[in-house]
Amino acid sequence: MDQDSTIDYRLLVDNLATAILLVDSNLNIFYLNSSCEALFDISLLRAVGQPVLNLLHVPSDEFNTEEALNNSMRTGQPYTRREATISVNFKDIHVDYSVSQLNYAKSYHPLLLIELNPIDRMLKISKEENLIQQHQVARQLIRGVAHEIKNPLAGIRGATQLLARSLNDPQYAEFTDIIINEVDRLRTLADSMLGSRLLPSYELTNVHEPLERVRSLIANQTKKKIKITRDYDLSLPEVFADRDQLIQVMLNIGANAVQAITENKEFFVDHQPELIFRTRIQRLVTINSVLNRSAVRIDIEDNGPGVPEDILESVFYPLVTGRAKGTGLGLSIAQNIMHQHNGMIECQSVPGKTIFSLYLPWESNHVAK
Numbered sequence: 001m002d003q004d005s006t007i008d009y010r011l012l013v014d015n016l017a018t019a020i021l022l023v024d025s026n027l028n029i030f031y032l033n034s035s036c037e038a039l040f041d042i043s044l045l046r047a048v049g050q051p052v053l054n055l056l057h058v059p060s061d062e063f064n065t066e067e068a069l070n071n072s073m074r075t076g077q078p079y080t081r082r083e084a085t086i087s088v089n090f091k092d093i094h095v096d097y098s099v100s101q102l103n104y105a106k107s108y109h110p111l112l113l114i115e116l117n118p119i120d121r122m123l124k125i126s127k128e129e130n131l132i133q134q135h136q137v138a139r140q141l142i143r144g145v146a147h148e149i150k151n152p153l154a155g156i157r158g159a160t161q162l163l164a165r166s167l168n169d170p171q172y173a174e175f176t177d178i179i180i181n182e183v184d185r186l187r188t189l190a191d192s193m194l195g196s197r198l199l200p201s202y203e204l205t206n207v208h209e210p211l212e213r214v215r216s217l218i219a220n221q222t223k224k225k226i227k228i229t230r231d232y233d234l235s236l237p238e239v240f241a242d243r244d245q246l247i248q249v250m251l252n253i254g255a256n257a258v259q260a261i262t263e264n265k266e267f268f269v270d271h272q273p274e275l276i277f278r279t280r281i282q283r284l285v286t287i288n289s290v291l292n293r294s295a296v297r298i299d300i301e302d303n304g305p306g307v308p309e310d311i312l313e314s315v316f317y318p319l320v321t322g323r324a325k326g327t328g329l330g331l332s333i334a335q336n337i338m339h340q341h342n343g344m345i346e347c348q349s350v351p352g353k354t355i356f357s358l359y360l361p362w363e364s365n366h367v368a369k
């Protein structure tokens, strides 16, 4: 049977990653697609009829956007602007955009079609790709070192046990015990450097369930001395994920937050320590250079002193730690697990507000690597 080849063009336009605006002859917005809604953080309903200059022109811009648009409208002459500044929610972002006339029926006034490409996102993608690559090289190095450490440990342990048995003297037992305990400590460390060897088993998971597990673990551990606020969007869809691994990720991040709070008591002289667990749907997220239409976002926020500034950029790298007793493995392992889920972790941190956000795409993440 022939496949029906009629296409709903509205659907097509709404699924484009490019932001598209249509403007009428009064330079008012006539239509915008979903990507454009996301770019300007405005809904179609609110935007229609508004002057497009409100979106496309910032006062500091010397370029006369109004004249250029009117000119294009009159003459049909297309034009392109590179690295134009637009303002979204009081934040400057940079876009390339091209303007062309859309003459869809002789009897109607023409419309202007404006296609916008944010360049900040592209800058961000290449930065992100770079980070991921460096991260992978570092992880391989770490795994190599961990294997080299682990291999002789079994031999040392076995030999020490034999030695203890053949000496059979409590005087020496103290020393052989020290060797065995230290070897065991090293082995645990090497294991955590290697990360989990189990292949993840993905199943449909409601992320609130592991999150609640972690919340009650932390509440018990801290004897309820830290306030934990829940701010959940209970309508979140289920995602394909390995539940135990998600718990590990949330625990690693939660433990860091708890440590940042309990190890810096002087920071809390005039306010209460607090953790916030938040869940949301996030639209249009770029993860590992793939643009996802929507993702589940899980925030673990604390009001501690924040990630030390000198390690903020490299905080997900293995062996980067800001604590005397830290190993610097927690976040690296967590980020690795999230990559295996086609997701990622992001961090933003200033003193008093640190947020680690986990992103899990939910439309396509069951094809996880």
Ligand SMILES: Nc1ncnc2c1ncn2[C@@H]1O[C@H](COP(=O)(O)OP(=O)(O)O)[C@@H](O)[C@H]1O
Pocket: 252, 256, 257, 258, 260, 302, 304, 305, 306, 307, 308, 315, 320, 321, 322, 323, 325, 326, 327, 328, 329, 330, 331, 332, 354
């Ligand atoms: N919520 C947080 N607040 C302040 N600093 C943090 C937070 N989370 C992580 N960090 C910093 O990031 C470092 C790396 O964390 P991690 O990879 O888990 O290794 P470790 O906990 O062993 O040091 C921590 O040592 C700490 O300095």
Ligand SMILES: [Mg+2]
Pocket: 252, 255, 256, 329, 330, 331
């Ligand atoms: Mg840690």
